[in-house]
Amino acid sequence: MNPYLMSFLILVALAVFARTMTGRIKLLMALEPADRFNRIKDRLVNLVVIAIGQKRLVGRARERSSGIMHAFIFWGFCVLLIRSLMLYGEGFQEGFRLPVFGHENLLGYLYLVVKDIMEGIVLVMVLYAIYRRAVIKPKRLHNSFEAYLVLAMIGILMISDLLYDGARCNLVNIYHAAGISYLNHPGYGPEFAWTPVARAAASLIGGLGQPALDGLMQAMFWLHICTQLTFLNILPLGKHFHVITALPNVFFKSLDYPHDKPKLLDLEDEDAWENETLGLNHIHQLTWKQGLDLYTCTECGRCKDVCPAYVTDKPLNLFEFNDHLKHELLENADNIIKRAELVRQLEQCRDQQEAEKIKEKISGLNSQKQLVGEVIGEDTLWACTTCRACEEVCPVTIEHVPRIIAMRQGQVLMAEAYPKELNPALKGLERNGNPWGIGYDKRADWAEGLEVKTMAEDSDVEYLFWVGCAGSFDDRSKKVSKALAQILQKAGVSFAILGTEEKCTGDFARKAGNEMLYQMMAQENIETLNNYGVKKIITACPHCLNTLKHEYPQMGGNYEVIHHSQFIARLISEGRIRLKPSVSGALTYHDPCYLGRYNNVFDQPRSILKDVCQGSFKELERCGQESFCCGAGGGRMWMEENIGKRINLERTEEIVRQQVSSVAVGCPFCLTMIEDGMKELEKEEEIRTLDIAELVAMSLA
Amino acid sequence: MKILTTVKKVVDVELNIHVKDGAIVEDGLQYVINAWDENAVETTVQLKEQTGAETTLVSIGGGDNTDIIRRCYAMGIERGIHIEDPALDKADSFIYARVLQKVFEQGDYDLVITGKQAQDTDNGQTGIILAEYLGLPCVSNVIGVEVIDDKHLKVSRAGDAGTEIVEVELPAVITVDVSINEPRLPQMRGLMMAKKKKIEVMDLAALGTSAEEIGCAAPKSEVIEFMESEKRSGGRKFEGDPAEVTAQVVELLASEAKVI
Ligand code: SF4
Numbered sequence: 001m002n003p004y005l006m007s008f009l010i011l012v013a014l015a016v017f018a019r020t021m022t023g024r025i026k027l028l029m030a031l032e033p034a035d036r037f038n039r040i041k042d043r044l045v046n047l048v049v050i051a052i053g054q055k056r057l058v059g060r061a062r063e064r065s066s067g068i069m070h071a072f073i074f075w076g077f078c079v080l081l082i083r084s085l086m087l088y089g090e091g092f093q094e095g096f097r098l099p100v101f102g103h104e105n106l107l108g109y110l111y112l113v114v115k116d117i118m119e120g121i122v123l124v125m126v127l128y129a130i131y132r133r134a135v136i137k138p139k140r141l142h143n144s145f146e147a148y149l150v151l152a153m154i155g156i157l158m159i160s161d162l163l164y165d166g167a168r169c170n171l172v173n174i175y176h177a178a179g180i181s182y183l184n185h186p187g188y189g190p191e192f193a194w195t196p197v198a199r200a201a202a203s204l205i206g207g208l209g210q211p212a213l214d215g216l217m218q219a220m221f222w223l224h225i226c227t228q229l230t231f232l233n234i235l236p237l238g239k240h241f242h243v244i245t246a247l248p249n250v251f252f253k254s255l256d257y258p259h260d261k262p263k264l265l266d267l268e269d270e271d272a273w274e275n276e277t278l279g280l281n282h283i284h285q286l287t288w289k290q291g292l293d294l295y296t297c298t299e300c301g302r303c304k305d306v307c308p309a310y311v312t313d314k315p316l317n318l319f320e321f322n323d324h325l326k327h328e329l330l331e332n333a334d335n336i337i338k339r340a341e342l343v344r345q346l347e348q349c350r351d352q353q354e355a356e357k358i359k360e361k362i363s364g365l366n367s368q369k370q371l372v373g374e375v376i377g378e379d380t381l382w383a384c385t386t387c388r389a390c391e392e393v394c395p396v397t398i399e400h401v402p403r404i405i406a407m408r409q410g411q412v413l414m415a416e417a418y419p420k421e422l423n424p425a426l427k428g429l430e431r432n433g434n435p436w437g438i439g440y441d442k443r444a445d446w447a448e449g450l451e452v453k454t455m456a457e458d459s460d461v462e463y464l465f466w467v468g469c470a471g472s473f474d475d476r477s478k479k480v481s482k483a484l485a486q487i488l489q490k491a492g493v494s495f496a497i498l499g500t501e502e503k504c505t506g507d508f509a510r511k512a513g514n515e516m517l518y519q520m521m522a523q524e525n526i527e528t529l530n531n532y533g534v535k536k537i538i539t540a541c542p543h544c545l546n547t548l549k550h551e552y553p554q555m556g557g558n559y560e561v562i563h564h565s566q567f568i569a570r571l572i573s574e575g576r577i578r579l580k581p582s583v584s585g586a587l588t589y590h591d592p593c594y595l596g597r598y599n600n601v602f603d604q605p606r607s608i609l610k611d612v613c614q615g616s617f618k619e620l621e622r623c624g625q626e627s628f629c630c631g632a633g634g635g636r637m638w639m640e641e642n643i644g645k646r647i648n649l650e651r652t653e654e655i656v657r658q659q660v661s662s663v664a665v666g667c668p669f670c671l672t673m674i675e676d677g678m679k680e681l682e683k684e685e686e687i688r689t690l691d692i693a694e695l696v697a698m699s700l701a
Numbered sequence: 702m703k704i705l706t707t708v709k710k711v712v713d714v715e716l717n718i719h720v721k722d723g724a725i726v727e728d729g730l731q732y733v734i735n736a737w738d739e740n741a742v743e744t745t746v747q748l749k750e751q752t753g754a755e756t757t758l759v760s761i762g763g764g765d766n767t768d769i770i771r772r773c774y775a776m777g778i779e780r781g782i783h784i785e786d787p788a789l790d791k792a793d794s795f796i797y798a799r800v801l802q803k804v805f806e807q808g809d810y811d812l813v814i815t816g817k818q819a820q821d822t823d824n825g826q827t828g829i830i831l832a833e834y835l836g837l838p839c840v841s842n843v844i845g846v847e848v849i850d851d852k853h854l855k856v857s858r859a860g861d862a863g864t865e866i867v868e869v870e871l872p873a874v875i876t877v878d879v880s881i882n883e884p885r886l887p888q889m890r891g892l893m894m895a896k897k898k899k900i901e902v903m904d905l906a907a908l909g910t911s912a913e914e915i916g917c918a919a920p921k922s923e924v925i926e927f928m929e930s931e932k933r934s935g936g937r938k939f940e941g942d943p944a945e946v947t948a949q950v951v952e953l954l955a956s957e958a959k960v961i
C-alpha cells in the first residue's frame with residue numbers, strides 16, 4: 001500500500017511500546033526475587049489449560065455467559081494474530097501472504113474460514129459485552145471509560161477488517177467480470193467462497209463502484225493498522241495490560257500449594273528488625289511475581305463477587321486493593337529501580353563510609369506513603385478470612401492471600417498495629433499453647449475414660465490423632481474428638497494422642513501475621529513429633545491439617561497428614577467400619593475453606609455423607625471449589641466482626657434456604673460459626689449442625 | 702517523674718495445682734507474671750507515654766526471672782532490678798515490703814505502683830505495708846489514674862460504696878486492680894531487643910542490707926501446709942416438662958442439697 005507510511009507507523013508505535021514495556025519490565029526486575037522458573041512442563045500445562053483454555057472463564061457455571069464471551073474474544077485474537085501479520089505485509093506489498101497461508105495451500109483456505117468466522121463471532125461478543133456493561137450492569141463490574149474504549153477499538157478492528165475484505169471481494173468480482181485477474185494473479189478470488197462473514201460485509205457495500213471500493217479498502221486498511229497500533233500502546237497503561245501479561249502470569253503461578261506459603265521469617269536477624277524487612281511494609285518489598293499480578297488484574301471483579309468480606313459489606317474490595325497497590329507501585333517506579341541499583345552497589349561495597357552513604361540514599365527512596373494506613377486501609381487488611389475464594393475464581397490466577405499475610409506480618413512485627421482483640425488469644429497461645437487460654441494440663445481431659453492412649457504411654461502406634469485446640473478445649477468440638485476416637489477404636493486403628501504435649505499448630509497466629517508465636521508453636525510441636533518419630537497424622541481440623549502438612553516442612557517437620565474425612569472414607573472402602581444410614585431428613589454439607597480450596601478434599605466428605613443419610617443429600621448454592629467461608633479463618637475467629645453483616649449469618653441463611661434437617665461440617669471453627677448462626681436465626685432445633693465424625697459415629701453398624 | 706513498679710512471678714493458676722505430702726507438685730507447673738502486676742506495668746507504661754516518666758521495675762525472688770522482666774521491657778519498661786537471695790525463700794508480705802523499702806530508698810522515686818494482690822497468695826498486703834514503712838500515702842484498689850501535675854495524681858479507686866476519686870500528693874504508693882486497663886502484649890521488636898538489655902540482679906548485701914535487718918529469720922506469717930482445693934462437681938441439667946422438672950429440682954434441693 002504505502003511502504004513508507006507503513007514503516008513509519010510501525011517504527012513509531014513499536015518505539016513507544018518498547019519504551020513503556022522496558023519501564024514495566026525494569027520495575028519488575030527491581031522487585032524482590034521469586035522462584036518461578038522451575039518445572040517448565042507443569043507451567044506449560046497451566047498455561048494451556050487456564051490461560052489458553054480459559055478454564056476459569058468458561059468453566060464456572062455462575063459466570064458462563066461472560067466467560068464464553070471473553071473466551072471467544074481471546075481465541076479470536078489468537079487466530080487474528082496471523083491475519084495481522086499478513087496485513088502488515090500488505091502495507092509493503094499488496095496482496096501479501098505468509099508462505100504457508102498462501103493461495104497454493106489448503107491451510108491458507110482453512111485459516112481464512114476460521115479467521116472469517118472468528119471475526120464475526122468476536123464482533124457479536126463485543127456487542128454483547130457493550131450491552132452487558134451498559135444494560136445488564138452486573139454488580140461486580142466496574143464501568144470505566146477504558147473498558148468502553150477498548151471494546152470500541154476491538155469492534156473497529158473487526159469491522160474494518162471485514163469491510164476491507166468485503167471491498168476486496170467486490171473488487172475481485174468486478175475485475176473478474178471484466179476478465180482481468182485481481183493484482184494480476186489468478187489466485188485472488190476463490191478464497192471468498194470460504195468467507196461467509198466477509199461476503200456478508202461485501203453485500204452491505206454492494207452498491208459501490210470500483211473507485212469507491214478502492215478508497216474504502218485504503219481507508220479500512222489504515223484505520224485497522226492505526227487502531228491496532230494504538231491499541232497495542234494503550235494496553236500497558238491500564239487494566240488491558242492483561243492482554244499481554246495474563247499468559248506469563250498464569251505460566252508463573254504457584255505450583256502444588258495454591259499460593260506462596262508465608263515466608264519463614266528469620267526473627268533472629270537483627271538487621272531485619274532494623275531495616276524493617278520482616279513482612280511487607282513497603283511497596284518495594286513485593287516480589288516481581290506480585291508485581292506482575294498487579295499488572296495483570298483485569299478489574300473483572302470476580303474476586304470480590306465471591307469474597308465473604310466484600311459480600312457482607314466489609315471495606316475489602318480486592319479489585320481496589322490491587323488497583324491501589326498498582327498505583328503505589330507505578331508512582332514509585334523510578335525510586336524502586338534506583339533503590340534496587342543502590343542495593344546492588346551496597347552488596348559490593350567494601351568501604352564502611354561509602355556503605356553508610358549508600359544506606360542513607362536507600363532509605364531516602366522509600367515511598368512516602370504508609371503501605372497499611374495510607375495505601376491499604378487497616379480495616380481492609382484485617383477483614384480477610386484467608387478463605388482463598390478470590391484466588392480460586394481469578395481468571396488470571398492472582399494470589400491475594402500471601403500479600404495480605406505478609407502485610408499483616410509487617411503490621412504485627414514492625415508497626416505493632418493489629419486488632420487488639422487478638423491479644424487474649426495470642427496470650428493464651430503463648431502461655432498455654434491454645435487460644436482459649438485454658439491451662440495446658442487440661443488438654444487431654446476430653447479423653448478421660450475413653451481409653452485413648454497418649455504417645456508418652458505408648459508411641460508404638462501407626463497414627464497420631466492430632467486433636468487440635470478446639471477438639472481439646474471447646475466443649476462442642478470435644479464431642480467431635482470423642483466421636484472420632486470411637487470410630488478409630490471401632491475400626492481397630494492403632495493410634496495415640498499427644499495429650500498435654502500437643503500445642504496449637506499456630507495457624508491463626510501466622511495468618512494474623514504473628515510469625516513469632518507461630519514459630520514458637522511450630523518449633524515445639526515439631527520437636528515433640530520428631531521425638532516420637534511420628535510419621536502419619538489424622539486430624540479433624542483442616543487448619544491443623546494445612547499447617548502440619550504444608551507449613552511445618554519449612555521448619556523440618558515432615559509428616560503424612562490426612563483429614564478425618566479422608567481417613568473415614570478409607571475405613572469404609574476397606575470395610576473396616578460399616579455404616580447404616582441413620583440420619584433422618586435431608587442433609588447438606590458446608591465445605592471448609594482449608595479442606596476444600598486449600599487441600600482439594602471435596603469428594604470423600606460427600607461420599608461418607610451419602611452413606612449415612614436416609615433422606616436426600618443437597619448441595620448448597622455455593623459449594624465445592626466456590627464454597628462460602630464461615631468467617632473464622634485467618635485469625636478472624638478471634639477478632640470482633642462489627643462492620644457489615646456477620647459472615648456466619650450470611651452462610652447460615654444460605655443453609656437454611658436449603659430446607660435440610662442437618663448440615664455437616666468438617667472443621668471445628670465452621671461448627672462453631674454455623675451453630676452460632678443457627679442459634680441467632682433460632683433454627684438450631686430444626687437444623688442440626690454436626691461434624692462428619694459425629695454423623696459417622698451415630699451411624700456405626 | 703520516676704516510677705517504681707513491682708512485679709511478682711507466680712504460678713499459672715490456669716493449671717490444676719496438685720499437692721503431695723503437703724507440698725505443691727512442681728512437675729508440669731509454669732510460672733507467669735502476676736496478672737495484677739501486669740496491670741501495674743501497663744499503668745506505668747501509659748504514664749511514661751503521657752509524661753515521659755522514668756520507669757524501673759523490681760521483682761523479688763522466683764529464681765530465674767529473666768523471662769518476665771524481658772516481657773516487661775518489651776512492654777515499655779526501661780530498667781529492671783531483680784532481688785534474689787536465699788534468705789528470702791520464706792518471705793511473707795512484710796519481708797517483701799521491707800526489701801521494696803530498701804529499693805525505694807536507693808532511687809529517688811515519686812510513685813510506686815503495685816498490683817493490688819498476687820495470684821498465688823491473694824494476700825493483698827505488700828503495697829500497703831510498703832507505704833506504711835515509707836510513711837507515704839497509699840491508695841489501694843485503683844481503677845484509674847490521671848496526672849494533675851508533677852506532684853499530684855487524681856486516682857479513682859473501687860470502694861465499698863462506689864468509685865472514690867482521691868487526689869494524692871506524691872510520692873505515694875498505689876495498688877491497682879485488674880479493671881484499670883487491658884495490658885498490652887509485649888512488642889515483638891521489643892522482645893528481640895530485650896534480649897540484649899541488662900537486668901540488674903542483686904542480693905540483699907548488694908542492696909545494702911542484710912537478712913537480719915529485713916527480718917528474714919522471723920517472718921510474721923508462714924506456710925505450714927498446702928492442701929488441694931476441692932474439685933467442683935459439674936452442674937446437673939434437667940430436661941422435660943417444666944412442672945415435672947420443678948418438682949424434681951425441689952425434691953433434690955430438699956433431699957440432696959438439704960437447703961430446704
Ligand atoms: S484479581 Fe482476578 S478476579 Fe479480581 S478483578 Fe483482578 S483479575 Fe478479576
Ligand code: SF4
Pocket residue numbers: 303306307308309310316318383384385386387388389390391400401629
Ligand atoms: S481470601 Fe477470602 S476473605 Fe480474603 S480477600 Fe479472598 S475471598 Fe476475601
